[in-house]
Amino acid sequence: MENNVFTDQLRRLYPKGSVVAVVCNQFGDTGKGAIVDRFMSIADICVRAGGGDNCGHTIEANGHKYVTHIIPSGIIYDELGLTSVIAHGVAFNPLTAQLELEEFSKAGISHNNLKISFRAKLIMPHNIFFDMLSASLANKSKRIGTTGRGIGPVFNDFVSRIGLRVSDMLDYVVMRDKLNLIMRDKIAFLHSLDRDMLKEILNNERLEKGRFYNPKSILDVDKIVERYLELGTYFKDYICDAEAYIKSRLGKDTIIFEGSQGALLDINLGTYPYVTSTQCTAAGFVSGANLRAQDITKTLGTVKAYMTRVGEGPFPTEIGCYDAVSRYQEISEEFSTVPIIEKMNSKNQIIQAGSIGVIGNEFGATTGRPRRIGWIDLVALRYAIDINGSDIAITKLDVLTGLKKLKLCVSYRYVGHDVTYIPLSNNEYLDRFIPEADILKHCQPVYEEMQGWEEDISQVRAWSDLPQAAKNYLLRIEELAHANIIMIGVGAHRDSMFFK
Ligand code: IMP
DSSP states (O other): OOOSHHHHHHHHHSOTTOEEEEEESSSSOSSHHHHHHHHTTTOSEEEEOSOOTTOOEEEEETTEEEEESSSOGGGGGGGGTOEEEEOTTSEEOHHHHHHHHHHHHHTTOOOTTEEEETTSEEOOHHHHHHHHHHHHHSOGGGOOOOOSSSHHHHHHHHHTTOOOBGGGGGOHHHHHHHHHHHHHTTHHHHHTSOHHHHHHHHTSGGGTTTTTEETTTEEOHHHHHHHHHHHHHHHGGGEEOHHHHHHHHTTTSOEEEEOOSOGGGOTTTSSBTSSOSSOOSHHHHHHHTTOOGGGOOEEEEEEESSEEEOSSSOOTTBOSOTTHHHHHHHHGGGGTTSOHHHHHTOSSHHHHHHHHHHHTTOBOTTTOOBOEEEOEEHHHHHHHHHHHOSEEEEEOGGGGTTOSEEEEEEEEEEOSOOBTTTTBOTTOEEOSOOOBHHHHTTEEEEEEEEEOOOSOOTTOOSGGGSOHHHHHHHHHHHHHHTOEEEEEEOSSSTTOEEEO
16 A cells, blocks of 8 residues: 555545545546545455445556456455455455456455455346336337446345345255245246347346246256355355444444445435335444444545436436447547547537546446436535535536536526426426426526636646636636535546545
């Protein structure tokens, strides 16, 4: 782990024994991975307490880029004694986890200090299968655009109190009986569907290419049990009472909670129903790792300097349309001789969104899907800050370089039916975020425009070196979103982050 000015500043702000929740204040993909990675220089423990392998955290270390989906980012520092914990709030996919650990082993990264809660929800092949099946069966208007990782279905099983948990991988009888119970009601339904479609889904790589297919029952319980017991043997030494371990280290160790997704995707507080199925806020860590509310000493919310969203759902500040980045890619040949700066400032919103998306490399780390692009939404940010706390880290500021005009959404104009229970009337101006898809889809953004900057800021490492226009932009975000900017990121490289 490095020892530099940044680390010293981190230590001053987050002294030994701190419990820091790093969470996203937008729709995910705001660079939490890189920030958590910087925190590893002062951390003793890195915890995941929510989400599943629907996340994709990109970390750069030792000159390599790593993407983890389920294993905490702290694993990179395992050899230096850092403990990585997967707490019970997580939906644990052992198939992904095994692949990731094997990849890390190949890269010479150990996992001796990994701990997995025996109570974490266990993602089973049928969960992944039903997630993919729902996406195939849903008509476009009903689609959530999930990552297909089985997150919704695993929580379905869990709240129905029939779900499997990590410790079940260690017990043949429990696993077989639970699976038989779950599958009992599903077989007749599966037989009513097109067999080729089912086979194709089961042939997916994430379902080990047909390994769990059975012509009679579609999903073969015996094969699943056999594979999961094998995984139980693989993970046996890591499975433990992870929450008791975290509790025993409170006040002694510096503990960094690595968030998943973002506040606006939270199951309770996000843009329901276009949300994930877990809690994604600092408060979510409290229940996801058995903490007391006061155990979290600091929160840090990540905020991208613009905004992105993957999958369906309302996005009031979206530029262009849902598939702007893909459409841009299709026509980009035509514009190949136009300088990128000109494209970013294009009046054609597809070209503008597309070029921002390409400069910002806005493609999902988990699914590779192009992300939707939008201007920063300060109404939504104020809402997220109200939930997670005011300290924020701004990321990817460099992507905006060259834009002549920056737009900040400061309020909405509501253009829908009157809603008595909020209350809300047609044509009313709204300065608060109402996390309801049916309301948000009728919210038109009201923008304030600010001057952009042209200077390359990717090498800037101090607030004082930022162009005045960039400072003005950040100060306006602070003012309107009631935020306190702690750090700023100006590039993909791990060192491209500095304190305000
Ligand atoms: P699920 O979590 O796979 O069920 O997907 C539900 C919604 O959350 C979809 O719109 C996904 O695109 C979105 N989502 C899930 N994980 C992430 C993430 O890590 N980043 C951004 N969006 C995500």
